[in-house]
Amino acid sequence: MEILAFNASPRPKGNTSHLVSAILEGARSQGVAGKEVRLHDLNTKGCRGCLGCRKTPGICHEQDDLSPYLEAIKNCRGMVIATPIYMYRIAGQMKLLVDRFYSLYGNKEGGGYYSTVAPGKTYAIVISQGAPDPAQYERSIRYLMGMTGTGLGFEVVGKIIHANSHVSPAEKDEALLAQAYEIGQRMAK
Numbered sequence: 012m013e014i015l016a017f018n019a020s021p022r023p024k025g026n027t028s029h030l031v032s033a034i035l036e037g038a039r040s041q042g043v044a045g046k047e048v049r050l051h052d053l054n055t056k057g058c059r060g061c062l063g064c065r066k067t068p069g070i071c072h073e074q075d076d077l078s079p080y081l082e083a084i085k086n087c088r089g090m091v092i093a094t095p096i097y098m099y100r101i102a103g104q105m106k107l108l109v110d111r112f113y114s115l116y117g118n119k120e121g122g123g124y125y126s127t128v129a130p131g132k133t134y135a136i137v138i139s140q141g142a143p144d145p146a147q148y149e150r151s152i153r154y155l156m157g158m159t160g161t162g163l164g165f166e167v168v169g170k171i172i173h174a175n176s177h178v179s180p181a182e183k184d185e186a187l188l189a190q191a192y193e194i195g196q197r198m199a200k
């Protein structure tokens with residue numbers, strides 16, 4: 012599980028899934044294996060607010076299908092965060108994951124947070140949206156990258172905003188798929 016790809020789309024053959032597959036293929040071309048975690052298929056709930064992780068930074072006390080993958084983040088080489096836009100924001104399946112990421116942060120004395128994830132891991136984000144303007148959901152995307160990537164010390168090596176998905180499906184967009192493949196190659200470094 013060297014590259015861990017969290018995919019929030021419920022559609023196994025949807026746009027997000029095609030882009031995630033291309034990234035993992037690119038990583039594989041460099042001899043690095045990957046695993047797609049389809050969040051919609053997991054029996055998982057959101058954070059239950061127990062705050063147990065404040066006392067044990069890096070450990071989420073909720074035990075469900077997501078638990079082994081939260082643990083796997085600490086040992087992966089790189090992580091992909093992929094989601095469609097639903098109702099002007101990241102899909103709910105992704106928000107459930109983001110809230111559980113709280114457990115990966117510890118409280119600094121005097122305020123602020125530190126990451127319990129070792130530095131040096133690569134990160135890529137994939138967004139698919141129907142709206143044609145790739146900048147439309149910039150704030151939501153910046154938030155997502157901050158919480159799941161840069162805030163935890165990951166090195167961002169790729170960002171795909173797949174816009175206008177109804178008109179131009181990812182599966183038929185050779186240039187976009189090539190971009191995803193190259194990101195996968197960079198993630199394998």
Ligand SMILES: Cc1cc2nc3c(=O)[nH]c(=O)nc-3n(C[C@H](O)[C@H](O)[C@H](O)COP(=O)(O)O)c2cc1C
Pocket residue numbers: 020021022024025026027028095096097098099100139140141142143176177
């Ligand atoms: C419930 C729902 C809400 C959506 N809301 C938005 C939206 O607010 N903005 C947008 O650009 N696209 C929206 N879309 C379109 C999806 O983001 C788009 O079809 C995307 O490509 C789906 O990704 P997928 O094929 O990987 O599932 C919505 C789709 C669904 C099903």
